[in-house]
Amino acid sequence: MSxxxxxxxxxxxxxxxxxxxxxxxHGSFDTPAFMPVGTRASVKGIVPHWVAQSGAQILLANTYHxxxxxxxxxxxxxxxxxxxxxxxxxxxxxxxxxxAYSMADLNAVDDDGVTFKSIVDGSSIRLTPExxxxxxxxxxxxxxxxxxxxxxxxxxxxxxxxxxxAAKTDRRLDRVVRRDRVLxxxxxxxxxxxxxxxxxxxxxxxxxxxxxxxxxxxFAIVQGGTDLDRRAWCAQRIRDFDLPxxxxxGVAVGEPPDQIARVVRATAPLxxxxxxxxLMGVGYERDLLLAVQAGVDMFDCxxxxxxxxxxxxxxxxxxxxxxxxxYAEDDRPIDPGCDCHACDPAxxxxxxxxxxxxxxxxxxxxxxVGEMLGPILVSLHNLxxxxxxxxxxxxxxxxxxxxxxxxxxxxxxxxxxxxxxIAHAGGVLPTPPGDH
Amino acid sequence: MSxxxxxxxxxxxxxxxxxxxxxxxHGSFDTPAFMPVGTRASVKGIVPHWVAQSGAQILLANTYHxxxxxxxxxxxxxxxxxxxxxxxxxxxxxxxxxxAYSMADLNAVDDDGVTFKSIVDGSSIRLTPExxxxxxxxxxxxxxxxxxxxxxxxxxxxxxxxxxxAAKTDRRLDRVVRRDRVLxxxxxxxxxxxxxxxxxxxxxxxxxxxxxxxxxxxFAIVQGGTDLDRRAWCAQRIRDFDLPxxxxxGVAVGEPPDQIARVVRATAPLxxxxxxxxLMGVGYERDLLLAVQAGVDMFDCxxxxxxxxxxxxxxxxxxxxxxxxxYAEDDRPIDPGCDCHACDPAxxxxxxxxxxxxxxxxxxxxxxVGEMLGPILVSLHNLxxxxxxxxxxxxxxxxxxxxxxxxxxxxxxxxxxxxxxIAHAGGVLPTPPGDH
Numbered sequence: 001m002s003x004x005x006x007x008x009x010x011x012x013x014x015x016x017x018x019x020x021x022x023x024x025x026h027g028s029f030d031t032p033a034f035m036p037v038g039t040r041a042s043v044k045g046i047v048p049h050w051v052a053q054s055g056a057q058i059l060l061a062n063t064y065h066x067x068x069x070x071x072x073x074x075x076x077x078x079x080x081x082x083x084x085x086x087x088x089x090x091x092x093x094x095x096x097x098x099x100a101y102s103m104a105d106l107n108a109v110d111d112d113g114v115t116f117k118s119i120v121d122g123s124s125i126r127l128t129p130e131x132x133x134x135x136x137x138x139x140x141x142x143x144x145x146x147x148x149x150x151x152x153x154x155x156x157x158x159x160x161x162x163x164x165x166a167a168k169t170d171r172r173l174d175r176v177v178r179r180d181r182v183l184x185x186x187x188x189x190x191x192x193x194x195x196x197x198x199x200x201x202x203x204x205x206x207x208x209x210x211x212x213x214x215x216x217x218x219f220a221i222v223q224g225g226t227d228l229d230r231r232a233w234c235a236q237r238i239r240d241f242d243l244p245x246x247x248x249x250g251v252a253v254g255e256p257p258d259q260i261a262r263v264v265r266a267t268a269p270l271x272x273x274x275x276x277x278x279l280m281g282v283g284y285e286r287d288l289l290l291a292v293q294a295g296v297d298m299f300d301c302x303x304x305x306x307x308x309x310x311x312x313x314x315x316x317x318x319x320x321x322x323x324x325x326x327y328a329e330d331d332r333p334i335d336p337g338c339d340c341h342a343c344d345p346a347x348x349x350x351x352x353x354x355x356x357x358x359x360x361x362x363x364x365x366x367x368x369v370g371e372m373l374g375p376i377l378v379s380l381h382n383l384x385x386x387x388x389x390x391x392x393x394x395x396x397x398x399x400x401x402x403x404x405x406x407x408x409x410x411x412x413x414x415x416x417x418x419x420x421x422i423a424h425a426g427g428v429l430p431t432p433p434g435d436h
Numbered sequence: 437m438s439x440x441x442x443x444x445x446x447x448x449x450x451x452x453x454x455x456x457x458x459x460x461x462h463g464s465f466d467t468p469a470f471m472p473v474g475t476r477a478s479v480k481g482i483v484p485h486w487v488a489q490s491g492a493q494i495l496l497a498n499t500y501h502x503x504x505x506x507x508x509x510x511x512x513x514x515x516x517x518x519x520x521x522x523x524x525x526x527x528x529x530x531x532x533x534x535x536a537y538s539m540a541d542l543n544a545v546d547d548d549g550v551t552f553k554s555i556v557d558g559s560s561i562r563l564t565p566e567x568x569x570x571x572x573x574x575x576x577x578x579x580x581x582x583x584x585x586x587x588x589x590x591x592x593x594x595x596x597x598x599x600x601x602a603a604k605t606d607r608r609l610d611r612v613v614r615r616d617r618v619l620x621x622x623x624x625x626x627x628x629x630x631x632x633x634x635x636x637x638x639x640x641x642x643x644x645x646x647x648x649x650x651x652x653x654x655f656a657i658v659q660g661g662t663d664l665d666r667r668a669w670c671a672q673r674i675r676d677f678d679l680p681x682x683x684x685x686g687v688a689v690g691e692p693p694d695q696i697a698r699v700v701r702a703t704a705p706l707x708x709x710x711x712x713x714x715l716m717g718v719g720y721e722r723d724l725l726l727a728v729q730a731g732v733d734m735f736d737c738x739x740x741x742x743x744x745x746x747x748x749x750x751x752x753x754x755x756x757x758x759x760x761x762x763y764a765e766d767d768r769p770i771d772p773g774c775d776c777h778a779c780d781p782a783x784x785x786x787x788x789x790x791x792x793x794x795x796x797x798x799x800x801x802x803x804x805v806g807e808m809l810g811p812i813l814v815s816l817h818n819l820x821x822x823x824x825x826x827x828x829x830x831x832x833x834x835x836x837x838x839x840x841x842x843x844x845x846x847x848x849x850x851x852x853x854x855x856x857x858i859a860h861a862g863g864v865l866p867t868p869p870g871d872h
Contacts, residue, residue, distance in 0.1 A: 042802060042809045047777070049786035070764070070801045077765060084798055086781070086791065328506070329513060341483070345522070350485035355522065362520055365506045366478060372808055373478045 003142065004217035004244040006031075006276045006297075010398040016269060016295030019397040022058075022276050024090040024142035025215045026082060029057035031276060031297035034288065034390045035092060036304060036383055040065045041075075041085040044305045045376045046383065048087045050341065053348070054380065055387030058090040058142075060300040063135055064099035067127075068120045072138035080140030092143040092300070094280070095132040095206075098150050098249075100125075109149065111198060129205035133218075137211045143245065146206045148221045150250050151195040192225045195250075199223045200237050207241060217244035219278060225250060226259045228266045235270035246271040247278040248296070252287075261290055268295040285314075285389055286414030289405075292393055304386050308379030311367040314386070318411050320360075322378065327364045333357030340384035342377040439578065440653035440680040442467075442712045442733075446834040452705060452731030455833040458494075458712050460526040460578035461651045462518060465493035467712060467733035470724065470826045471528060472740060472819055476501045477511070477521040480741045481812045482819065484523045486777065489784070490816065491823030494526040494578075496736040499571055500535035503563075504556045508574035516576030528579040528736070530716070531568040531642075534586050534685075536561075545585065547634060565641035569654075573647045579681065582642045584657045586686050587631040628661045631686075635659045636673050643677060653680035655714060661686060662695045664702045671706035682707040683714040684732070688723075697726055704731040721750075721825055722850030725841075728829055740822050744815030747803040750822070754847045756796075758814065763800045769793030776820035778813040 003025060010019040020031040036043050036051060039062045043051050051059065061081060066072060078084040081091055100107055100114045107116035113128030132147035203220050210218050220238040224230035238246065248267050251260055264279060268291070271277045278298035279291045288299055307314070311322040315335040320327070322334075333343035341348050342363070346355040358377055366374030389409055396405040406413055439461060446455040456467040472479050472487060475498045479487050487495065497517060502508060514520040517527055536543055536550045543552035549564030568583035639656050646654050656674040660666035674682065684703050687696055700715060704727070707713045714734035715727045724735055743750070747758040751771040756763070758770075769779035777784050778799070782791040794813055802810030825845055832841040842849055 040801075040805045040807055041798070042807045045808045045812065047781075047786070047809065047812070049781065049784075049791075065805070069805050070797075074765065074797075078767065078795070078797055083792065084795075084801075086794055086798070088791070329510065331514065345483075345485065348485075350483070355485075355524070356519065358522055359514070359520075361506075361510075361514055362477070362522070365476075365520075369476045369501070369505050371476055371478045372481045372811070373483065375808070376481065376483070376812070 002217060002244040003213065003215045004276075006245070006274060008274070012293070012397050013400050014402070015293035017292050017393075017397045018295060018297060019394055020276070020297060022090075022297075024058075024217070026088060026090045026142050027057070029090055030394060032288070032292045032390060032393055033058055033298050034386045035060045035298065035300040036386075037062070037300055037302045038085065038087070039302070040069070041081060043379075043383070044309060045372070045379050046305070048085065050380060051087070051383065052089065054340070054383040055391060056089075056383065058092060058298075059087055060092045060094065061085075061139070061141065062099060063093045063096035063132065063139065064103070066093075066139060067096060067125070067135050068118055072135040076138040076140070080138075082140065090143070091141040092278075092298075093136050093139050093141040093145065095136065095145040095147040096127055097132065097147045098280075100127050101150060111201075113147075129202040130209040133206045133209040134211070137216065140212075141216065143217045143219055144210075145247065146199075146203045146218060146220050148202060148223060148249055149195040149198040150223065150253070151192050151225055189227075192227065192230060195225075196223050196230055196234050199234065203238060203241060207243075219243060219245040219247050221247045221249040221280070222267055222271070223250045224267075226255050226263055228263070231263060231267045232270055235267060239270075239272060243275070245276045245278060245298075247280050247298075249280050251279060252282050257287075260287070264291050264296065265294045271295075284414075285386075285409060285412040288390070289393065289412045292397075293402075301386075304382035305379045308382040309375040311364075311374065311378060313363075313378050314382050314411070316385075316409050316411055322360060322364050322374075323367050324364075327360040330360035330364075332360055334360060334363070334378070334381050335385070338381065338384065338388070340381045342381040438653060438680040439649065439651045440712075442681070442710060444710070448729070448833050449836050450838070451729035453728050453829075453833045454731060454733060455830055456712070456733060458526075458733075460494075460653070462524060462526045462578050463493070465526055466830060468724070468728045468826060468829055469494055469734050470822045471496045471734065471736040472822075473498070473736055473738045474521065474523070475738070476505070477517060479815075479819070480745060481808070481815050482741070484521065486816060487523070487819065488525065490776070490819040491827060492525075492819065494528060494734075495523055496528045496530065497521075497575070497577065498535060499529045499532035499568065499575065500539070502529075502575060503532060503561070503571050504554055508571040512574040512576070516574075518576065526579070527577040528714075528734075529572050529575050529577040529581065531572065531581040531583040532563055533568065533583050534716075536563050537586055547637075549583075565638040566645040569642045569645040570647070573652065576648075577652065579653050579655055580646075581683065582635075582639045582654060582656050584638060584659060584685055585631040585634040586659065586689070587628050587661055625663075628663060628666060631661075632659050632666055632670050635670065639674060639677060643679075655679060655681040655683050657683045657685040657716070658703055658707070659686045660703075662691050662699055664699070667699060667703045668706055671703060675706075675708060679711070681712045681714060681734075683716050683734075685716050687715060688718050693723075696723070700727050700732065701730045707731075720850075721822075721845060721848040724826070725829065725848045728833075729838075737822075740818035741815045744818040745811040747800075747810065747814060749799075749814050750818050750847070752821075752845050752847055758796060758800050758810075759803050760800075763796040766796035766800075768796055770796060770799070770814070770817050771821070774817065774820065774824070776817045778817045 005023040007021045021028050022031055035058050036056050038059045041061055075081055075084050100116045107114055115126050118125050129147040136144035220241055220243045222235045224234045251263055268277055276297045279296045282299055283301055312319050313322055313334045335343055339347050342358045363374055392405055441459040443457045457464050458467055471494050472492050474495045477497055511517055511520050536552045543550055551562050554561050565583040572580035656677055656679045658671045660670045687699055704713055712733045715732045718735055719737055749756050749758055749770045771779055775783050778794045799810055828841055
């Protein structure tokens with residue numbers, strides 16, 4: 001008996017896009033779904049009530065971070081993650097593997113698991129499929145992820161330029177790419193095969209270790225890098241496990257955008273039609289749309305909050321950087337027509353009937369003087385932006401009116417998005433300025 | 437014609453306490469009133485709607501900070517402070533003088549005004565009575581303060597110990613006391629007289645410079661240090677100006693608590709009965725109660741937000757430091773029985789019907805990992821704590837049941853408050869950790 005049920009509601013006639021609903025022990029969420037990231041059991045700066053008001057129906061939390069602090073046992077004694085963080089809807093936890101690879105300065109992968117140094121106190125921490133599953137059982141999320149071996153992207157000639165571009169949107173990428181460049185191509189292919197085989201063996205160990213299949217749905221993860229044959233091999237093998245959901249991992253870890261599109265388009269259709277499909281750590285609006293059209297149902301990304309904390313506001317026409325001088329006397333809301341708390345506080349019953357939008361001029365001021373209300377309001381706006389976009393994407397699936405969607409969301413055409421790879425965003429960057 | 441009207445509603449039979457209401461162009465507020473501090477046009481981390489929900493009816497903003505960034509002209513072009521920061525209720529601005537003295541590393545006071553170095557870019561800034569009034573006219577608060585010469589506290593034998601204690605609650609105090617100690621007693625008395633005379637002369641210049649008496653009420657400030665004769669002299673002189681309100685300044689700037697009580701008890705009754713009386717920068721619950729009983733109507737203090745940002749939560753029984761290990765597994769709310777957003781989210785319609793309090797364990801976790809939701813929730817609680825206290829103080833005035841008040845608010849007995857002077861808190865500390 002599974003903890004999760006996927007209900008297919010409609011299909012696009014022109015693409016692989018699916019409209020659906022996923023039912024969990026903590027309620028349902030509509031798909032395609034965008035999950036905000038609550039790395040350390042908190043969506044940064046936003047109370048759970050506002051996260052829900054933004055339209056988010058499911059959150060992601062990071063096992064790696066919660067394992068370090070406050071510890072999974074403590075969370076379990078508090079009644080689990082939902083009660084601990086006061087979020088009564090569905091939650092998904094990752095396995096911690098990706099962070100163990102990408103964040104830890106020192107890590108050692110072997111056939112049994114990963115050993116890494118804690119970013120908190122430098123102590124040595126061991127994650128294995130069994131331990132990652134046990135920790136997720138303790139945290140108690142509705143969806144838990146298999147502990148996989150996520151290989152870095154393949155080195156390529158313009159790795160320097162790409163690494164720089166990537167670092168702008170996600171400093172981790174830079175690290176991943178740099179580390180990767182010590183491998184020669186043949187060694188890299190061997191690494192990919194080892195990772196793929198490990199992912200399969202570790203999946204079996206996760207299934208065996210899983211103590212709560214009745215109320216926690218374990219998702220498997222397809223690896224295989226940008227090699228479509230390896231992706232297909234992995235997808236076929238993990239399908240045999242007959243799990244309640246499937247994810248595409250190892251995407252947007254440093255490879256160019258066209259490779260990402262190629263991998264997602266090839267891999268999504270290989271996953272079971274009657275289970276939710278989750279593309280991990282993606283991304284910008286254009287990336288979400290591309291993946292939805294390939295048949296993906298679930299996404300997570302830290303972009304709304306990370307960019308919001310740094311004064312980058314998403315609009316239907318593209319991102320605006322609110323620290324820029326040009327906004328110093330701009331009395332417009334971030335995105336006229338947006339119904340978020342910052343752009344339209346009156347719609348949320350805030351204060352007086354004449355409550356006005358928080359202006360770009362005021363938000364810029366808050367960022368220039370380091371007031372935390374700036375990160376709060378822009379994060380709130382960005383969260384709503386992504387939920388409004390996904391809501392419109394869902395509405396476009398039965399009508400198949402994708403031209404209409406792009407007219408309403410020019411940003412999804414991709415003209416505005418930063419050059420370089422899709423932003424992978426597991427929520428694990430060193431704290432940026434203005435983060436606390 | 438005055439921009440402000442004070443309505444006396446009831447008096448205590450046993451003390452000087454007065455229940456009243458102050459009417460301004462942006463609405464009324466009940467007195468005794470506690471004003472949260474929105475130093476840079478934002479109550480740190482708290483949206484204006486929540487500030488209002490906490491029960492606050494009037495805010496204080498700091499002229500000094502707003503003059504530096506974003507500049508008073510820019511605020512005026514945005515339609516003034518109320519529109520700029522989205523707060524439709526009454527606002528009070530200070531004159532900037534206190535910060536110019538206490539914050540600037542280099543300042544020079546002369547008979548015409550103060551010259552100080554900007555904390556932002558080191559540029560030289562000049563504040564005079566005319567300029568301080570002009571800036572406040574541009575900001576557009578309902579109540580503006582006269583530009584005064586605020587002398588530091590008198591040096592005393594145990595200045596070292598006191599400075600240390602003071603520095604714990606307010607690092608500025610330390611600086612004030614240290615600077616003060618270069619003066620010998622005779623020189624100090626001369627400085628006090630100079631300050632008193634300047635305050636009077638400058639008040640006349642503020643009155644003459646004030647361009648908006650029809651919609652901005654100018655308050656005068658009594659100085660005189662801990663010398664009751666000088667206080668009386670100053671109070672008598674400023675009464676002659678027949679202004680809409682009067683403040684007691686230069687209190688809680690480093691002097692011992694018994695001196696503060698002595699000054700407030702002696703000075704408040706010297707101020708006009710039919711005008712609001714404002715004790716600047718005070719303080720803890722016991723200090724508020726003492727001053728209310730002496731006949732003071734208005735208070736401001738950064739304690740709720742500053743302490744909240746640093747994990748210090750106010751409860752009816754005293755402050756608790758949420759970073760302490762003892763709260764790691766404490767599933768109680770900050771203050772059981774409190775109706776704030778953090779202690780009783782369900783009362784605010786947050787999320788689901790089974791919404792639970794945010795626990796001490798969860799809040800501690802947020803602070804330990806540097807998540808800004810911690811400062812937000814504890815600031816929110818602390819703001820509500822002070823408003824609930826003041827609401828109960830107001831309710832106690834007509835009934836004169838002060839014993840009942842102290843039974844409900846043991847903290848106001850003062851047993852818990854830190855040793856040393858009352859915390860003066862103009863909102864001007866260097867940003868503490870976790871502030872952004």
